[in-house]
Amino acid sequence: MRKLSIFLSLLMLVSLIMWQPQNAYADELSGHMHESGLRYLIAKEALLQDENGSYRPNDTVTRGEFATYIAKALNLETKNNSTFTDVPNTYVFADEIKLAATAGIITGYTDGSFKPNARISREHMAVMLIRAVDYLKIPKGSSSITFKDNATIFKDFRQDVAIGAQLGLIKGSSNGLFLPRDNATIGEASTFIFRLIALADSVQQNPDYPDNNNNNGNNDSSDNNNGNTGGNNNQTTPYIVQEILNGNLVDKQSYTSFEAAEKALTNHSLVITSDSKILKMSSGYVVTNNYVALNSETIKDQIAVAANTEMEYLDSDATQVKVRLAGHVGYLKQADVSLIPSALMKGRSYYTNENGEIKHTLYDYKSNKYSASYVYGKAPSFMKQGEKYFSWDGINFTNANGSSTGEAYNYYQFLPARAKTQYTAEELDQYILQKLAEVESSGASIYKNATTKSKLIGLGAILKEVEANAHINAMLILALAQHESAYGMSDHAQNLNNLFGLYVYDTNPLNKKFDSVEANINELVEKFLQPNYITPGGRYTNGAVVGSKAMGFNVKYASDPFWGAKIAGHYYRAEKALGFKDANNPYKIALTTTAGLNVRTDTSTSQSPLYTFNKSNMPVIVTDASLNGWCQIISDQLHTEPAYISLDYIKVINTVR
Structure with a gap:
C-alpha cells in the first residue's frame, strides 16, 4: 500500500x-x-x-516542451554530445532536449531530426x-x-x-x-x-x-501466493527459479528478490521467471517483442531493430537484458524482449543451400511457425545441401552443432555503392518490364496491371544518369526501389511518387508527395545516400554498402536486420535474368582494419588526407594493389579522381557471387 x-x-x-x-x-x-x-x-x-x-x-x-518538463522534473544533469539537426545550441530548449536524450528518454527520427516544435x-x-x-x-x-x-x-x-x-x-x-x-x-x-x-x-x-514485486496490482489474489510466503503478511514472491526438464519448466523455489533468485542458479538448466516470463538464463537467445532502439555501446549510436529479431543473449537482470546484435553490444528492456533458452527452442531462422543458391528461412516467434524465406545470392562453397546453418550477422556461419563452418560475404550485399553496373539503360528497362510481367502473373492483387501502372516503368535512363553524375550504382538504386515500393505498386509509390519509403518512419510515418519519381530519386541521392550514408563522416555512415546490421546502410536505414540481404536479392535476381555481367567481371572488395585510417589523393603522406575512415571494417573497392605498399581505391567521397590507402590497413575479402 x-x-x-x-x-x-x-x-x-x-x-x-x-x-x-x-x-x-x-x-x-x-x-x-x-x-x-x-x-x-x-x-x-x-x-x-x-x-x-x-x-x-x-x-x-510540443515535443521540445515535453522533453523540458521531464528534464526539469527528473533533475537531469548529465548530457553528452547528442545532437539533432533541427536543435541548434541556440534553441530555447536545447539543453533540456540534450539531457533527456542522454538519459534515453527521447529519441529522434532516422533523418537526425527531433522536430521539437511538432x-x-x-x-x-x-x-x-x-x-x-x-x-x-x-x-x-x-x-x-x-x-x-x-x-x-x-x-x-x-x-x-x-x-x-x-x-x-x-x-x-x-x-x-x-x-x-x-x-x-x-x-x-x-x-x-x-x-x-x-x-x-x-x-x-x-x-x-x-509494483516493486511485479504483481501487476493483483496482490489481493490468493492464487499468487503459491504457498511460499512463509506467513509474512501474504506478500507474493514474484521471482521463481525453475528448471528445464524434458522441454518444460518445473518450479524449484520462489524468492522475494531477483538477487536471491540469481544466487540459486547453480546449474545451466535453471532460469529465473516472473509472471511466467523468463528473466535470466545461462544460454540461449533473445527475440524482440516489438520495434526497439538498441543503444549500441560498440559504435556509440542508436540502432533501430524490428520486432521478431533474434539476438545473442549475454546477460540480464530484473529490468534489462544485455544483448549482441551483429557485433553491437547494448541493453534492452525486459518488457521489450523474450528470452528463449536453447533447451526450449521450438524453431529458429536458418540458412540453406538450395541448388547452389543461399536461402534464408525466417521464424515467427509469435505464431511459432516458419513464416517466410528469400534467396539473395549464390551459396558459399562450405554450405552443403540438406543442412541448416545459422548466423548472427549474415557473414559468419555455424552448423546445427554450433561449430564454425565458414565466413561468407555476399557480393551484392557488400558491393560499395560507388561501383558501376555494366548494364545499359535499355537493359535495365528490359529487366523492369520482365519482372513486372512476372509479378503481375502471380495473381496478387497489389500487382494487378503492374506492366502498365508501375512507377518503375522507363526508369533506366534516369538511373544511369544518376550513376554518371552522383556515382551511385544504378542497379543498386533499382534494387532498393523494387524492395521498398513493391515493384512500384505500393500506395506510397502510386499516390506519392515515393519509391523508397522516404520519411515513412517506424514511429511516425509522414506522407510527403513528390512531383515525380525522378524528384524522389534525386531526394534519395542528395538528402539521404550521398550526405548521410555514403560520404565518410556522414551522420549514418557505417560503410557504403547495403550490408547488414554489422556494417553498411542497414545499420541505420531500416530496422529489418535482413534489409540489406533482401536488397542484395533483388540485385542478384536481376543479374540472373540478364546474364551475370557484373558478377562475371567483379570488383575487388576489401575491408579496412583500423579506425582513423586516412585516405589520400596520392601515394604519400605529404598532403592532407582526402578524408578519414573514423571506423574500421569499412568496405572499399580496390582498383590497383601494386603500388609499393599502397593501393588505389574508388573514393567514397564524391571525388572523380582515384584515392589511395596503405595496404597495411586493408583485408581483401573473397565475395560469393
Missing part, C-alpha cells in the same frame, strides 16, 4: 506552491482540472509564462513516460490493459501505453478510448509528469509498494 505520508507530503508541496504570491495571470490555473500538475511544473521552473503572462494550460504541448501525440507521450520509468528504475512488467481504440495505437507503442495505464500514469477517456493520435495539452502533460514523480516517490519510500 502507498503510505499516507507520501500523499500528505505531495499535498503540502502543492499547498505551498499555491500559497506563493502569484501575479494576476496565475489565476487562470485556479480550479483548473490539471492545476496540481501545472503548479508543480511552475515550481520546477519547467513551465514559464508567455509574453502575455499566460501559462497556456489548454494549448497543445505537437506531441498522446501515444508518443506515453512512450517517453515509460522511458522515464525505466530511467528511474521503477519496477514494471508487461500489461494486458487495452483501450477500446487499441487497434489505432501504433503497434510498437501498445505495450508502453498499457504499462503506463497499469502504473496509473495515463488514463483514457470516460468512454474507454485512449485517443492515441490526439495532441496532448500542456495541462495534460503536467498531470502525466506529476503522476510520474508521485509514483517515483512512492516506490522510493515504500518497499512494500506492489
Whole structure:
C-alpha cells in the first residue's frame, strides 16, 4: 500500500506552491482540472509564462516542451554530445532536449531530426513516460490493459501505453478510448509528469509498494501466493527459479528478490521467471517483442531493430537484458524482449543451400511457425545441401552443432555503392518490364496491371544518369526501389511518387508527395545516400554498402536486420535474368582494419588526407594493389579522381557471387 505520508507530503508541496504570491495571470490555473500538475511544473521552473503572462494550460504541448518538463522534473544533469539537426545550441530548449536524450528518454527520427516544435501525440507521450520509468528504475512488467481504440495505437507503442495505464500514469477517456493520435495539452502533460514523480516517490519510500514485486496490482489474489510466503503478511514472491526438464519448466523455489533468485542458479538448466516470463538464463537467445532502439555501446549510436529479431543473449537482470546484435553490444528492456533458452527452442531462422543458391528461412516467434524465406545470392562453397546453418550477422556461419563452418560475404550485399553496373539503360528497362510481367502473373492483387501502372516503368535512363553524375550504382538504386515500393505498386509509390519509403518512419510515418519519381530519386541521392550514408563522416555512415546490421546502410536505414540481404536479392535476381555481367567481371572488395585510417589523393603522406575512415571494417573497392605498399581505391567521397590507402590497413575479402 502507498503510505499516507507520501500523499500528505505531495499535498503540502502543492499547498505551498499555491500559497506563493502569484501575479494576476496565475489565476487562470485556479480550479483548473490539471492545476496540481501545472503548479508543480511552475515550481520546477519547467513551465514559464508567455509574453502575455499566460501559462497556456489548454494549448497543445510540443515535443521540445515535453522533453523540458521531464528534464526539469527528473533533475537531469548529465548530457553528452547528442545532437539533432533541427536543435541548434541556440534553441530555447536545447539543453533540456540534450539531457533527456542522454538519459534515453527521447529519441529522434532516422533523418537526425527531433522536430521539437511538432505537437506531441498522446501515444508518443506515453512512450517517453515509460522511458522515464525505466530511467528511474521503477519496477514494471508487461500489461494486458487495452483501450477500446487499441487497434489505432501504433503497434510498437501498445505495450508502453498499457504499462503506463497499469502504473496509473495515463488514463483514457470516460468512454474507454485512449485517443492515441490526439495532441496532448500542456495541462495534460503536467498531470502525466506529476503522476510520474508521485509514483517515483512512492516506490522510493515504500518497499512494500506492489509494483516493486511485479504483481501487476493483483496482490489481493490468493492464487499468487503459491504457498511460499512463509506467513509474512501474504506478500507474493514474484521471482521463481525453475528448471528445464524434458522441454518444460518445473518450479524449484520462489524468492522475494531477483538477487536471491540469481544466487540459486547453480546449474545451466535453471532460469529465473516472473509472471511466467523468463528473466535470466545461462544460454540461449533473445527475440524482440516489438520495434526497439538498441543503444549500441560498440559504435556509440542508436540502432533501430524490428520486432521478431533474434539476438545473442549475454546477460540480464530484473529490468534489462544485455544483448549482441551483429557485433553491437547494448541493453534492452525486459518488457521489450523474450528470452528463449536453447533447451526450449521450438524453431529458429536458418540458412540453406538450395541448388547452389543461399536461402534464408525466417521464424515467427509469435505464431511459432516458419513464416517466410528469400534467396539473395549464390551459396558459399562450405554450405552443403540438406543442412541448416545459422548466423548472427549474415557473414559468419555455424552448423546445427554450433561449430564454425565458414565466413561468407555476399557480393551484392557488400558491393560499395560507388561501383558501376555494366548494364545499359535499355537493359535495365528490359529487366523492369520482365519482372513486372512476372509479378503481375502471380495473381496478387497489389500487382494487378503492374506492366502498365508501375512507377518503375522507363526508369533506366534516369538511373544511369544518376550513376554518371552522383556515382551511385544504378542497379543498386533499382534494387532498393523494387524492395521498398513493391515493384512500384505500393500506395506510397502510386499516390506519392515515393519509391523508397522516404520519411515513412517506424514511429511516425509522414506522407510527403513528390512531383515525380525522378524528384524522389534525386531526394534519395542528395538528402539521404550521398550526405548521410555514403560520404565518410556522414551522420549514418557505417560503410557504403547495403550490408547488414554489422556494417553498411542497414545499420541505420531500416530496422529489418535482413534489409540489406533482401536488397542484395533483388540485385542478384536481376543479374540472373540478364546474364551475370557484373558478377562475371567483379570488383575487388576489401575491408579496412583500423579506425582513423586516412585516405589520400596520392601515394604519400605529404598532403592532407582526402578524408578519414573514423571506423574500421569499412568496405572499399580496390582498383590497383601494386603500388609499393599502397593501393588505389574508388573514393567514397564524391571525388572523380582515384584515392589511395596503405595496404597495411586493408583485408581483401573473397565475395560469393
